[in-house]
Amino acid sequence: MSNSALSADREFAFSEDNFRFLTQWVGKNTGIVLADHKRDMVYSRLARRLRALQLDSFAAYCALIQSPEGEAELGNLVNAITTNLTHFFREGHHFEHLLQVLQGIAAKPNSLKKLRLWSAGCSTGMEAYSIAMTLQEALPNINQWDVKILATDIDTNVLETGQRGEYALSALEDVPAAYQKKYLEPVKAGASKGQVNEATRALVSFKRLNLLESWPMQGKFDVIFCRNVVIYFDKPTQRKMFGRMAELMQPKGWLYIGHSENLFNICDAFTLEGRTIYRKNT
Ligand SMILES: C[S@@+](CC[C@H](N)C(=O)[O-])C[C@H]1O[C@@H](n2cnc3c(N)ncnc32)[C@H](O)[C@@H]1O
Known part of the structure; x- marks a missing residue:
C-alpha cells in the first residue's frame, strides 16, 4: 500500500477508514470504482475541497458528507472525483x-x-x-x-x-x-x-x-x-x-x-x- 497519502507530512490527516468511506460513497453514487492506487489522487483532489470548506481533516469531511448540512457538498465531491479528459475529434x-x-x-x-x-x-x-x-x-x-x-x-x-x-x-x-x-x-x-x-x-x-x-x-x-x-x-x-x-x-x-x-x-x-x-x- 502507498503510504504517502496517509503520512504525517501531509496537510490533512487521511486515514484508511476515510479512504474506504469515500471510495464506497463514490462507487455507490457514481459507479466510479476507486482502486487502492487512487489513494493519492483522492487525497489531492479532495484536499482542495477541505481548504475551500476550511476543514482540518478528512474525518471532518467524511462527517460532513454524512450529515444533512453536507448535502450541498455532494455535487462538489462528485465534480472533484470525476476525470474529464477529452478533446475535439478524439479517436x-x-x-x-x-x-x-x-x-x-x-x-x-x-x-x-x-x-x-x-x-x-x-x-x-x-x-x-x-x-x-x-x-x-x-x-x-x-x-x-x-x-x-x-x-x-x-x-x-x-x-x-x-x-x-x-x-x-x-x-x-x-x-x-x-x-x-x-x-x-x-x-x-x-x-x-x-x-x-x-x-x-x-x-x-x-x-x-x-x-x-x-x-x-x-x-x-x-x-x-x-x-x-x-x-x-x-x-x-x-x-x-x-x-x-x-x-x-x-x-x-x-x-x-x-x-x-x-x-x-x-x-x-x-x-x-x-x-x-x-x-x-x-
Ligand atoms: C474521461 S471523460 C470522457 C469524455 C468523452 N466521452 C471522451 O471520450 O472524450 C468521462 C466523463 O464521464 C463522466 N461520468 C463519470 N461517471 C458518470 C456517471 N455515473 N454518470 C454520468 N457521467 C459520468 C465524467 O464526469 C467525465 O466527464
Whole structure:
C-alpha cells in the first residue's frame, strides 16, 4: 500500500477508514470504482475541497458528507472525483465513420429527416460539438431536418463549459482546419479562447444525468457515443449501462465506445462493425 497519502507530512490527516468511506460513497453514487492506487489522487483532489470548506481533516469531511448540512457538498465531491479528459475529434476514426453513416442516411430518398444523437458522459462538450460539426458536414440542408444532440454528464462544472462552448485556442486546434472556418466564431485579436459558433451550439442540449440513475429520455437514439466513461465502472454496472442503451436505441443504431473498451461478455445486443464501433442488431 502507498503510504504517502496517509503520512504525517501531509496537510490533512487521511486515514484508511476515510479512504474506504469515500471510495464506497463514490462507487455507490457514481459507479466510479476507486482502486487502492487512487489513494493519492483522492487525497489531492479532495484536499482542495477541505481548504475551500476550511476543514482540518478528512474525518471532518467524511462527517460532513454524512450529515444533512453536507448535502450541498455532494455535487462538489462528485465534480472533484470525476476525470474529464477529452478533446475535439478524439479517436478521429469514429467521426470519419459517423460522417459516412450520416451521408448514407441523408442519401435515402424517403428519409424521415429526423435524427437523435447522445453524447453520454460528454465532459466539457468537445465530443458533442465534434458530432455537431460532423452532422452539419453530412447534411448540407440541415435546417430541413429535425436533429438534436443530447449531451449529458454527472459533473456540473464540465456542463457549464459545454453550454458556453468556449475553449482555449490550443484545444480548438484539434478541430480540422476546414471545420474551424465553418463552425467556430472568428477569434478576436489577443484572445486566449475561442467559441463554437451559434448554429453549431444550437444543435446540442446539455443536461446533468447520472448514468446510474433513471433516464428521463423518451425517444430512441440513432447514435450513441459513450466513450471512456464506463471504463471507471465495474462489469455488472457496465452490463446494466449498455443493456439500457440498447433499449433506448433505434434498430440498427450506432454505438461508439472508448478505445480501451469492448462489449465482449458485456452486451450481446450489438455487433462489432469496426474499431470500437458497434451496431444494434435489431
Ligand atoms: C474521461 S471523460 C470522457 C469524455 C468523452 N466521452 C471522451 O471520450 O472524450 C468521462 C466523463 O464521464 C463522466 N461520468 C463519470 N461517471 C458518470 C456517471 N455515473 N454518470 C454520468 N457521467 C459520468 C465524467 O464526469 C467525465 O466527464
